Amino acid sequence: MNLKYILLLFIILSMKGLNAQNARLDSLNTYLDTVDKFGFSGQVLVEQNGKVIINRAFGQLSENSSQNITDETLFGIASVSKQFTAAAICLLAQREKLKFDDSLGEFFSGVPNDKSNITIHQLLTHTSGLQGGDLIRDFENISKKEMLSRILSSQMKEKPGEKWRYSNIGYNVLAFIIEKVTGVSYEEFLTKEIFNPLNMLHTRIIGGKYSWEGLTAANAINGSTDVGSPMQWKYNMRTLGSGNIASTVSDLHKWNTALQNFTLLNKELTERLFYPHTQIQGTEFYGYGWFVFKDENAKTKLIEHGGDYEKGFNGVIYKYLEKDVTIFILSNKYEPFGANLSSRWAIFYAIRNYLTKEVNKLPYINKTISNTKNPDVLGNYKNKNHSSSIIISKTQNSDYSLEFEGLDVTNEIFQVPDSIKQLSQNAIDKTNHLVNELVWGNLEAYKKVIERPDRWDITFAQEWRDIIKTNGEIISFKMIAAIPNFYNDGVKCIVKLFHERGTSSMTFSWMDYGRDKLYETIPNDDIKLNRVMQKTKSGTWVIYDLFTKKWLEILVDIPNRNIRIGPLLLEKQQLKL
Incomplete structure (x- = not known):
């Protein structure tokens, strides 16, 4: 065949593929326009094949504000914070400051016998035997020393390593270990060793000592009740290490890129974060601060973690490895009856199904x-x-x-x-x-x-x-x-x-x-x-x-x-x- 015709055919096919890609992107934006009209408040960023194809913000800073949320507006990320705690532990392991089989008794004195052999690995994978949920209420006036004492004196639910049980207090303990090993606060270590090196300029510890000057945060909204801005909240001991970070989808994208490129952690330790260490049920496993899902061939297909805070903030990161699609969603609205929380899930499912081609069209708004x-x-x-x-x-x-x-x-x-x-x-x-x-x-x-x-x-x-x-x-x-x-x-x-x-x-x-x-x-x-x-x-x-x-x-x-x-x-x- 004539070289000129081959080149022409290649150009036509390339343009056809580009047009199809642009059409799908237009469809996504049309869908998100509807999301905006019907009350979603937050940020959505989508990366496909290494490129950001969607980065949008929706809604206003608060129920009584006319100021729009932007891509630089901070949101509480709730339990998405756990992956940063896990990475900080891995960073200390990389620097040979601790080992994953180190036990609580090696870090703290007076640890009861039923907890002295709990390992860092078990804390990271929610297999420590500590009870699930939290021990204290939001913003309870309690010192770190007293908080650790309460955890160590709490009733165990299982023997260490016996069963998977999602435990916020396990990640509280990991934060205390970080502070014990480094001699600085959890906030200072994450800020100086993770946020600043990765240029995450719009990420903070809620209630921490570092200035929020020049930053803007969305107010947390529970139903229609404005709970206020995290910029004014006190330090919340309940969420230490388990859910006390505020960020943006753009900064979370920087974080995700750094993990993919082994910028922060070497290949071995990064893979340890995402390894399916503990089976939860069926194809669902837990790594270090991440949920890991396998396909029918036992190959990892999805890595994700969400977070939900009753005062308002919720969000999620979903990484589809085979499709090379990563979806970031943050919102400042939590409705106790589940509606806006469901809206966040609805947006995720719509984008996921469309980009992974499980469906050929989005739920279009025909009015x-x-x-x-x-x-x-x-x-x-x-x-x-x-x-x-x-x-x-x-x-x-x-x-x-x-x-x-x-x-x-x-x-x-x-x-x-x-x-x-x-x-x-x-x-x-x-x-x-x-x-x-x-x-x-x-x-x-x-x-x-x-x-x-x-x-x-x-x-x-x-x-x-x-x-x-x-x-x-x-x-x-x-x-x-x-x-x-x-x-x-x-x-x-x-x-x-x-x-x-x-x-x-x-x-x-x-x-x-x-x-x-x-x-x-x-x-x-x-x-x-x-x-x-x-x-x-x-x-x-x-x-x-x-x-x-x-x-x-x-x-x-x-x-x-x-x-x-x-x-x-x-x-x-x-x-x-």
Whole structure:
């Protein structure tokens, strides 16, 4: 064949491939435009074949701010922090300051016999036998010495090396080991030995001593409650080593690149981070600060770690090795009923499935959003017996927020099937009975319903006592939502508590639609359930759920002063002068 024609064919095929690649990138950006319109707040960075193809920011710094989040805005990264603690330990091993089979008894005096032989390797892989979760509450006023003492005197769940159990306090201990070996604080070691050398200029330890001057952080938002900026938070001993870092997706990308290029750690120790040391179940393993997944041929296909902090921050790094795709997502919104947390997962799944070509198209938004809003729709709406209510208000960025409360309206907005409503009634009944017992002072009622009765007093009952201490005795309560977790069989029941001094709320999370045990409670100052509501160019009002990919149309009748959601009619309330 003529060389000229071969060259022409090559150019045509190259352009065809480039056009296809550009089309996929356009599709991703179109999808993310929709994510932006319907309330996602955070950052998304995607790397494919060694190139950053997406680096975008969404939302505002806080609920009451008009200042946009940028690619330089810091977010708490929660348990994504664990990989930095693990890498710091590996860095000390590389410098021959410690070994992975060193035990606690070699670092600290007075370690009880049941913990003296716990090794660094076991702490890194969550096989130490220490209990899962945390020992103290957020921002508890406690010294490092006392914190370590509490951990060492805590009850063991298993013998060291016997079982995998995700343990935040295990990573607290690793931070104490770093400080013991280096003679400097955990913050100082990570800043001088990891963040600064890798030019991670937008990464800090929350509540630490290093200045945040010139930096901007997103406020943590729990539901609709603005919890404030991590720039003003105190040092949180609970999250030391396990979840106390703030960063950006751009800095996390620098971090990921440094690991890939062996900039910080040599090849042997980097591979040790990602090695599937401990099997969790099936193809899921744990390395050092990373979850590791294998394919059917026992080859590592995915390395990831997420993090979720109830005050608001959540995020994830996913590395798909075969596809050479890495996805970074950070968000400052955590909704106790799981919606925005699910939105973060929804974005991840959509991007992953599209780039790994498991699907050929993204969940496109087939409605055109109008920039023209009608202020007449703003106001407070209630159904006939006032059991459900909606408040429609304007946000700082001129979107319309639909805040809702009540079982009926919650079921309609989440489009809960009738069969699931019936199953969820178990959780509703159990929650109402439990809260009634608690209001009357019977805190031992927790014993009958929680997954771990041994923790009823130190965790659940103490949490309830703290609520009463802060807000006063409870006068009455109201169930405002029962929301199924569509990705498992759990139900979150949200109860509003009316105190002597204001209101608070509590989320009760049940397994198996309430037929099984209560596994978690989350106290909040005041949960506000909300959704972004947009007007289409055809004149209808809609809500879009990123996770379920479902539209919900809100029928607005301005002349008759009412709105309809499914069969539920809510009438606009008169302003009280």
